[in-house]
Amino acid sequence: MNKIFKSFLRFFLFPRYDDRLILIIAGAFTGICSGIAAVFLAKSIHFITELLYGGTFGWYSVLFPACGAFLSALVLYKVFKDEGAHGVPDVIYSVSKFGGALKLRSSLSRLISSALTIGSGGSAGPEAPVVMSGASIGSNIAKLFKLNSRQRIILVGCGTAGAISAIFNAPISGMIFTLEIIIGEWHSRNIIPIAVAAVTGAQTGWFLKGKKSVFIIENAFNFELHDIVSCIGLAIFTGLASILLTRLMRGMSRLTSRIKLPVWCKAPIGGLMVGVIGLLYPYILGEGYEGIQMMIEGNFDRPDYIIWFLFLPAFYILLKSIATSLTIEWGGSGGIFAPSLVIGAFTGVFYYRVLSFLLPGYIWAGEGWYALIGMTGLIAGIMQAPLTGIFLVVEITGGYGIIVPLILVSAISSHFCRFFEPASIYLRSLVENGKLLRPGTDERVLSDLTVMELIEKDCQVIGQHMILRELVLMLKETRRNYFSVKDEVSGKFVGMVHLNDIRPYLMDDLIYDNVFVYQIMHTDVQTIGLDEDLTKVLELMDYHGLFSIPVVVDGYFEGMISKATLLDRYRKELRVQTAF
Template sequence: MGAVAFRRLIALFHNVFFAGRFSFVYDTLQHTAASPWGVWIILAPAIGGLGVAWMVKNFAPEAKGHGVPEVMDAIYYQNGYMRPQVVLIKAVASSLNIGSGGSVGREGPIIQMGAAFAANLSRWLRLEAWQRYALIAAGAGGGIAATFNTPIGGMLFAVELMMPEISARTLVPVMIATGTATYVSRLFLGHHPAFIVPPLHIAATASTSPEAFFAYLLLGLIIGLVALLFMRSIYWFEDRFDALPGNYYTRHVLGMLLVGVTLYLLLRTTGHYFVEGVGYATVQDVLNGRLEASVLLLLVLAALKLLVTSLTLGSGGSGGVFSPSLFIGATLGGAFALVAHGVDPSLELNVITAASLGMAAMVGAGTGAAMTGAVMIFEMTGDYRIILPLIVVGSVAYATRRLITADTIYTLKLTRRGHDVPESRQSNLYLDLPAREFVSHACVQVPVDAPWPPPGLRRFSPAGLPHLLLVDAHGAIAGVVPAQRVAGQWRARGLETRALALDEWQAVAADTLIVDLLGSVRREGAETFLLGRDGAAPTVAADVEAILVWSDVVQAAGLPTRERMHGGTAGT
């Protein structure tokens, strides 16, 4: 329902700004007619941008940008917390930006809106952490599934980018959400894909020649490089606008004025706005073969879409990068097919097939969701024969970008903040082992008032010093001196053992799993654990089986230190 309402809101703003009428009906696959405002249409994106800047600055700064990085940041750095006002502000700001002519997509906003709604619903229901993250992924995946009518693609998007844990208990809720979201959107928006791909043109890929296969490799390489250029361009423009004098309002209005000028010049020279809004009409033109007459026009449109998207987002706009990626991929793929056919007329590569491949590759390389891009295009075409070139072009494009930088268009924004996001989701077997498996030092009990060094240490070599457990006359635990601290003060004189003790310890059962200890480190800040006998947490010194220091686990299992964990490092 959120996706349906969001699309209706985009239609309303678009009709008001470009036609001066109040209507919720807007077919994105049809080009916008020339506005009755004439040259004054240049001001439409700027007026819309002024409203976006006011909403973002005063109500939800996190609604600025393309949305998905904020969701990833909330998952890995905010414990899944997202402010409730993000849902409304993101919807209105992004629909205003898109409807007034800004070159951004609607997928990023609906992902952020779905995730924010899920995050606040999970807080209201007081769900456990793993349930909260699964629900956020379900909200994000459901949003993109409803927008494109691609339930499997929506599920894979959640898996590739949103889910810290991938298991049956997290996948099933996402599957339910994407399936339900797609069904609801079909009731209101119709049972058809985002683009209408002519199926007959794809049949040629069933008999791919070696020459065509080589062309797929080359197309993937080109798309991978352009995806890198696209992601770098957005943040380059952002830095340039931030360096300009003035404030957020003046910078964003300036950027949107430049977008307005571009739209008007395109209308005067070609008859269409082409790069305005989500740009689906242009993509559909490429898929229908209406732009096959000019390679130059396709390349110019790809370059202009990259430019106006960078202007929109770099100056502070609100909207996604998914649709611009599809636009650039389709136009580049179409141009590539025309050039390739000119070089070798016998080559089995047509514009429609190449545009479809370019769309999948651009999404996969730029966002890092390689499987999502391939599967979504497959769902849109419904033709299994496109799978082989989809795999080749998408994989080569992703690999090309990945060889140059590990960051995607989403994670680069977080990297610039100093927030790393793990690239992989994997099962760490160490997390399911009990704490006693990581004990690497002996434990010696000494009186709390013992001099330094205590007499019991004399039988240990400097290379194998133990942890010290300080106890009082009644057997109560008074403190802990980890082996690392013992080694550091081994040759010191004139100290009291009590002065070296830590009081930041926690008593746990010896069979406590490391994954639960990791939670304790983050929650309590303790780094030293007293392991109890007989499956219970110790209460007196006689109950202590061993002492475990978190650094011992770090060395054995490669897990993050306490400082790195609180800094939000990748892998936690």
């Protein structure tokens, strides 16, 4: 199929094509497919929501999130036999470790399961499922045309960018999210195909569901210098809210890991708790975009009691954070993009009300303005991705006039969160398990090499009872400085002899027949196995000042790994990974 595709390009379209052109065309096709997937999810969520909540909202509505989470878990784990989690960390790990290889079934399983979760009222967003779906589509298109791992990673990025662009009608955000979070590398070879995919994904979304912003700003906001200065405080507030959501989800994850029940049993428990909260406070259900629109318009609830007026948004911050943790960590399917936008808007409204109460002498820009800025602060803080936070809010609201405060809050919030949480919510589990391998790092380069590829077999193995005279004669026939020592009876590795250990005896041939190998060998030798991580091998060599290290399997010597060979292969692998 790949040869046919290339031949078609060569003879009918582009006589002088190269791999970049193939990736641009394949990226455009990937963007269209992932855009269709994103629209399918958006319409599915809307359909299920209207079906369940379009009429009356009664006491029985408390069961909807539980039923949706139960069906979602069944579909994901029993029907498709797919793995859970947020989806985005799975894509990042696949890119960093397996060259972007993803299963085709993930392109559909996450769409169905998340539509059931979110449409029934679960507090989650559609972006993580469409990221997983788009990435899977890109991976399998690369597989269809037999592209290499580097090209497959780019198409995974194309699928991600197309999906995000279509779901939010935000092509710039789709491209930046992919480069900033998924691939983690800004390189010209990545940017062009991903940008093309983002545009085709957005155009597909516009064609199928209309070209309009997710949120509507009818009137331009007027803000002054004191509003911009006040954004420093808002950035701290959004940073604290980001840390709250991150730690709530972490704590909920640890709690659910101790509950010995299958996921399809735990998911409805979390859904039921969300339903109870939602029965009293409906703003926390689903994506929550209606609540954001109300806050942007300045029409959010305004109770008569001053204390409740001030702290109602803060109460919603806590409730939405808890509901999101219950939905995702108990087994529901969805992402944290949409909840972060809602929590950010609540944070902005809360900050505005406190600011207006404490400093009534100033005329502030308004609740809607601070809600928009708060959304950027949450996205930038919890994902530690300032550019994504800036451009997402700009594109989904069309609010290009507030770019300056967006930059300020995004930069401060992301750095504030990084101080308390070194890894973002997407990368935390990968960092803790040593699975984050970003492009260009030693870990990423060495992850594609194995001990078996580097092992040197031309090593001399000697018995521990060999006399020194025999060993000296062997020196004339080998260039090795190390000799592996074995037990003559069992054949197992017992130590090593280095040339420096023999040197003191070389000038005194009278003792050649009186010194045995076991008397001069080292028994406290550092060894590694065949499945050892090469990053740790290199660290071990540096720590102990070693230039070679023996490979021992089940007690038997297999060969040596030398630092010179390792670094030589490292250099060659780096060339391969950085070449297009």
